[in-house]
Amino acid sequence: MAVATSVNGGGTMTAFLVCILMFTGFSVCKAQAAAPAVYMFGDSLVDVGNNNYLPLSIAKADFPHNGVDFPAGKPTGRFSNGMNAADFLAKKMGLPTSPPYLSLIGSAKPPITGVSFASGGCGILNSTGDQFIQCISLSQQVEYFSLVNDQLVKQLGPSGAQVHLSKSLFAIVIGSNDFFTYFTTGSTVSIKYTPQQYVDLMVSTFKRLLKMLYNIGARKVMVSGVGAIGCCPVQRKENKTSGCNVGLNYWSSKYNDGLKAMLQDTKSELGMNYAYFDIYGAMVNLFQEPQTYGFTEIKVACCGLGNLNADVPCIPLSSYCSNRRSHVFWDLYHPTETVYSLFSDILYSGSQQYMFPMNVEQLLAV
Ligand SMILES: *[C@@H]1O[C@H](CO)[C@@H](O)[C@H](O)[C@H]1NC(C)=O
Ligand SMILES: *[C@@H]1O[C@H](CO)[C@@H](O)[C@H](O)[C@H]1NC(C)=O
Numbered sequence: 548m549a550v551a552t553s554v555n556g557g558g559t560m561t562a563f564l565v566c567i568l569m570f571t572g573f574s575v576c577k578a579q580a581a582a583p584a585v586y587m588f589g590d591s592l593v594d595v596g597n598n599n600y601l602p603l604s605i606a607k608a609d610f611p612h613n614g615v616d617f618p619a620g621k622p623t624g625r626f627s628n629g630m631n632a633a634d635f636l637a638k639k640m641g642l643p644t645s646p647p648y649l650s651l652i653g654s655a656k657p658p659i660t661g662v663s664f665a666s667g668g669c670g671i672l673n674s675t676g677d678q679f680i681q682c683i684s685l686s687q688q689v690e691y692f693s694l695v696n697d698q699l700v701k702q703l704g705p706s707g708a709q710v711h712l713s714k715s716l717f718a719i720v721i722g723s724n725d726f727f728t729y730f731t732t733g734s735t736v737s738i739k740y741t742p743q744q745y746v747d748l749m750v751s752t753f754k755r756l757l758k759m760l761y762n763i764g765a766r767k768v769m770v771s772g773v774g775a776i777g778c779c780p781v782q783r784k785e786n787k788t789s790g791c792n793v794g795l796n797y798w799s800s801k802y803n804d805g806l807k808a809m810l811q812d813t814k815s816e817l818g819m820n821y822a823y824f825d826i827y828g829a830m831v832n833l834f835q836e837p838q839t840y841g842f843t844e845i846k847v848a849c850c851g852l853g854n855l856n857a858d859v860p861c862i863p864l865s866s867y868c869s870n871r872r873s874h875v876f877w878d879l880y881h882p883t884e885t886v887y888s889l890f891s892d893i894l895y896s897g898s899q900q901y902m903f904p905m906n907v908e909q910l911l912a913v
Contacts, residue, residue, distance in 0.1 A: 580641035581911045582716050582767075584661035586695075587645050588688045589720035589771075591667030591881060593633040596624035597683060598667050600649035604681035606668030612850050612867045616884055626667055628849065628867075628877050629884030633663060635891030636718060636907070648691050656702060657695050661715065664688035670725035671749045671756075674736055678728070685721055689756050696763050712764030716911060722773040722802065723880075725749055730795055742798050750805040754813060761819050767910050769894065770810060771824040772803035775831055780848040780857035781879040789846055789855065796827075803827055807903070822910040824894050825901045833875060833886070840889060842875050849874040849883060 587593055591606065599609045607624065608614075614622035616629035624647075625631045637644045645661035666683035669676040676682040683691070699708040729737050729745055736745060757768065776782065776799055777792030786792065803825070810821050837845050849868040850861035859865055861878035868874055877883045882890075895907045905913075 580660075581908065582640055582642070582714055583711050584659060584715040585637055585640060585642055585645050586661050586692060586715060586717050586765075587633050587663040587665050587720075588685060588692075588718065589665040590669055590722075590724055591626040591665075592723070592771075592887075593631060593663070593665040593718070593720045594624060594626065594667040595631070595633050595644055595647055595663050595665065597647040597649045597663065597665060598681075599624040600647065600652075601666075601681040601683075604668065604679055606666075606676070606679035606682050608667065608861075611863050612861055612865065615867065616871060624667075626878070626881040627884050627887060628871050630887065631884070632720065632887045632891050632894070633665065633718075635888050636894060637661075639891065639895045639907075640716065640911070648688075648695070655698075657698050659699075659702070659711070662692075662695050664691050665720070668724060669721075670723075670728065671721055671752050672725050672728075672736075675725045675728045678731070685719075685753075685756055689759050692760070693763055709764050713766040714911075715765075715767065716907065717760060717765040717768040719768060720771040722749065722771075722806075723776050723799075726773065726776060726795060726799055726802075729798075730792075743801070746798060746802045746805055749802055750809050753806065754809050757813055757819070758817070761813075761817050765819070767820050767913065769822045769824065769907050769910065770806065771826050771894075772806055773799040774826045774829075775799065775834070778830065778834060778845075779880050780846065780851070780855040780876050783846055784854045784857040784879075800827055820910055820913050822894075822905050822907050823903045824890075825903065826890065829890060829893055829901045833889075837875065841872060841885075843870075843873040844868075845875045847874070848876045848878050850878050855879075 598604045598607050608626045609622050609624045611622055634644045642660050645663040648662050648664050651657055668679035669682035669684045671685050673684045703711055775796050777795035782792040783789045807823055810823055813819055834845050846855055848856035849871055850865050851857055852859035852865050857879040871883050872885050874883050875886055893901050897906050
């Protein structure tokens, strides 16, 4: 700390002090944070290392060049060159990033500032992610959360835990992998369901899990739609003109319509407050005017090999670009840290253009 002060001056010291207090003195931190905790659910867009603890999983990012822009250039399991949306969101709330649930197994007390259940490769449906051998489905994530709640009840008492949860943010970013699974050639779910039936199943399953979260005590949820995933490098490379996969985008946006309607219904039924992020709209806007946000490359992944750097994923053998800030995509599926940051700004304080019916800052103030 003394080193930070002498090198960087007083401003840095203040920031550093707040940070130290957040990890050691909860009473002081509470005054600064926008909510007592953030409970994170989802897939690789927000996974901060759960999959590192799944020995058989092949949906991993705990090796270079992932993390090249993370402090000390460290790969952490985040599918990013640096931080991801979970980190930026927590930071905006004045909280530390919620640690991976699987890193806490065996510890008696989960951190009172939140836990992350997010797991790369998985989805809303249990059948999604089978191709990665191991990941944590949304159902399983909710089951893990109920175990965390049991511990919260022990720590805070039943009514203390209820109050804590009612003020906390529940953030859910999931659904892309359900589509990748459906639209993979030879997928079994595409034989079982028409795309419309599949979308409906995703929405009804989501609703059931959301109600379970409500029954445990969740009152404020941020739910992200599915992005324009037909435009990620792994999809564009299949198109002769490097255009987006139109079908994948169509069904993603159909799902988003169903999701939005479901959230509104759930709010009417239960009184659960929500903030919906139209990530699809935000992505389309980004592709239409990338230069506004400082991007010059919207098609080619930064890290990878082959056509659009999307034939080979981001592994130690792959090359990676030096101008990460000018790329929308870090690897064949995931955005760069800069995009995660931009989207977290929208999530937290964006207008109704992409945040419906309110942004996270407003949700936490309800
Ligand atoms: C999905 O898996 C969970 C266990 O994680 C199980 O409780 C649930 O019944 C399963 N859902 C379906 C529809 O099979
Ligand atoms: C490929 O991209 C073009 C635009 O460049 C688009 O019109 C076409 O529908 C795309 N093909 C598929 C299969 O999505």
